[in-house]
Amino acid sequence: MITARIERYAPGFTDTVIARRGISGAGYETYNPNYVGGDIGAGAMTLRQSLLRPTPRIDPYRTPLTGVCLCSASPPPGPSVHGMAGYLAALSALRREFGIRTPPGLGPRRSHGLRDTR
Numbered sequence: 001m002i003t004a005r006i007e008r009y010a011p012g013f014t015d016t017v018i019a020r021r022g023i024s025g026a027g028y029e030t031y032n033p034n035y036v037g038g039d040i041g042a043g044a045m046t047l048r049q050s051l052l053r054p055t056p057r058i059d060p061y062r063t064p065l066t067g068v069c070l071c072s073a074s075p076p077p078g079p080s081v082h083g084m085a086g087y088l089a090a091l092s093a094l095r096r097e098f099g100i101r102t103p104p105g106l107g108p109r110r111s112h113g114l115r116d117t118r
Helices: 002-009 025-031 047-052 084-098
Strands: none
16 A cells, blocks of 8 residues: 555656565564554653653653663653654763763864864
8 A cells, every 4th residue: 555655656666666564563562562552652642641651750761770771762752763862861871870961062073273164
Protein backbone atom coordinates (compact mmCIF):
# COMPACT_ATOMS: atom_id res chain seq x y z
CA MET A 1 0.00 0.00 0.00
CA ILE A 2 2.77 2.43 0.87
CA THR A 3 4.75 1.68 -2.28
CA ALA A 4 1.62 2.14 -4.39
CA ARG A 5 0.91 5.49 -2.74
CA ILE A 6 4.45 6.74 -3.37
CA GLU A 7 4.31 5.44 -6.94
CA ARG A 8 1.16 7.50 -7.49
CA TYR A 9 3.06 10.73 -6.79
CA ALA A 10 6.50 9.62 -7.98
CA PRO A 11 6.07 7.41 -11.07
CA GLY A 12 8.97 4.99 -11.46
CA PHE A 13 9.63 4.74 -7.72
CA THR A 14 8.74 1.02 -7.61
CA ASP A 15 11.45 0.29 -10.17
CA THR A 16 14.09 1.68 -7.78
CA VAL A 17 13.15 -0.58 -4.84
CA ILE A 18 15.69 -3.38 -4.49
CA ALA A 19 14.09 -5.17 -1.51
CA ARG A 20 11.39 -4.63 1.04
CA ARG A 21 10.24 -6.19 4.29
CA GLY A 22 7.06 -5.86 6.27
CA ILE A 23 6.54 -6.74 9.93
CA SER A 24 3.32 -6.75 11.92
CA GLY A 25 2.77 -4.98 15.23
CA ALA A 26 2.81 -8.36 16.98
CA GLY A 27 6.10 -9.12 15.23
CA TYR A 28 7.62 -5.90 16.57
CA GLU A 29 6.45 -6.76 20.07
CA THR A 30 8.04 -10.22 19.76
CA TYR A 31 11.27 -8.58 18.57
CA ASN A 32 11.25 -6.08 21.44
CA PRO A 33 8.74 -6.43 24.32
CA ASN A 34 8.98 -2.66 24.90
CA TYR A 35 7.12 -2.17 21.60
CA VAL A 36 3.75 -3.13 23.12
CA GLY A 37 1.37 -3.88 20.26
CA GLY A 38 4.08 -2.75 17.82
CA ASP A 39 4.18 0.81 19.19
CA ILE A 40 7.77 2.02 18.65
CA GLY A 41 6.93 5.36 20.29
CA ALA A 42 7.00 3.85 23.80
CA GLY A 43 3.34 4.29 24.62
CA ALA A 44 0.67 6.95 24.78
CA MET A 45 1.64 10.60 24.51
CA THR A 46 -1.15 12.00 26.61
CA LEU A 47 -0.56 15.22 28.57
CA ARG A 48 -0.10 13.14 31.72
CA GLN A 49 2.42 10.86 30.01
CA SER A 50 4.25 13.84 28.52
CA LEU A 51 4.90 15.18 32.01
CA LEU A 52 5.30 11.99 34.04
CA ARG A 53 7.02 9.47 31.81
CA PRO A 54 8.81 7.21 32.43
CA THR A 55 8.31 7.81 36.17
CA PRO A 56 7.23 10.91 38.08
CA ARG A 57 10.52 12.46 39.19
CA ILE A 58 12.25 15.82 38.98
CA ASP A 59 15.07 14.43 36.83
CA PRO A 60 13.52 11.84 34.48
CA TYR A 61 16.93 11.10 32.89
CA ARG A 62 18.48 9.87 36.12
CA THR A 63 18.64 6.16 36.94
CA PRO A 64 19.63 4.36 40.15
CA LEU A 65 22.90 3.33 38.46
CA THR A 66 25.86 5.67 38.84
CA GLY A 67 26.88 7.17 35.51
CA VAL A 68 23.86 5.79 33.63
CA CYS A 69 21.24 8.10 32.13
CA LEU A 70 18.02 7.38 30.30
CA CYS A 71 17.88 8.95 26.85
CA SER A 72 15.22 7.27 24.76
CA ALA A 73 11.63 7.83 23.67
CA SER A 74 10.50 7.43 27.28
CA PRO A 75 11.72 10.61 29.04
CA PRO A 76 10.64 14.09 27.95
CA PRO A 77 10.17 15.40 25.34
CA GLY A 78 9.05 11.95 24.18
CA PRO A 79 9.30 10.05 20.93
CA SER A 80 10.29 11.74 17.70
CA VAL A 81 13.36 12.29 15.58
CA HIS A 82 15.04 15.16 17.35
CA GLY A 83 17.70 13.93 19.79
CA MET A 84 16.48 16.19 22.60
CA ALA A 85 16.24 13.34 25.13
CA GLY A 86 19.95 12.63 24.62
CA TYR A 87 20.85 16.31 24.87
CA LEU A 88 18.79 16.76 28.05
CA ALA A 89 20.19 13.52 29.53
CA ALA A 90 23.71 14.82 28.83
CA LEU A 91 22.91 18.09 30.62
CA SER A 92 21.56 16.07 33.55
CA ALA A 93 24.74 13.98 33.68
CA LEU A 94 26.99 17.05 33.49
CA ARG A 95 25.09 18.64 36.35
CA ARG A 96 24.88 15.53 38.54
CA GLU A 97 28.20 13.80 37.86
CA PHE A 98 30.47 16.82 37.33
CA GLY A 99 28.66 19.76 38.93
CA ILE A 100 28.57 21.62 35.59
CA ARG A 101 25.50 23.85 35.60
CA THR A 102 26.14 25.81 32.40
CA PRO A 103 26.34 23.65 29.29
CA PRO A 104 29.36 24.10 27.03
CA GLY A 105 28.89 25.91 23.75
CA LEU A 106 28.16 23.56 20.88
CA GLY A 107 28.83 25.97 18.01
CA PRO A 108 32.04 26.19 16.03
CA ARG A 109 34.91 28.02 17.67
CA ARG A 110 36.39 31.05 15.98
CA SER A 111 40.09 31.00 15.24
CA HIS A 112 42.16 33.79 16.76
CA GLY A 113 43.21 36.47 14.32
CA LEU A 114 40.56 35.69 11.72
CA ARG A 115 37.74 38.08 11.07
CA ASP A 116 34.16 37.02 10.61
CA THR A 117 33.38 37.61 6.93
CA ARG A 118 29.62 37.15 7.16
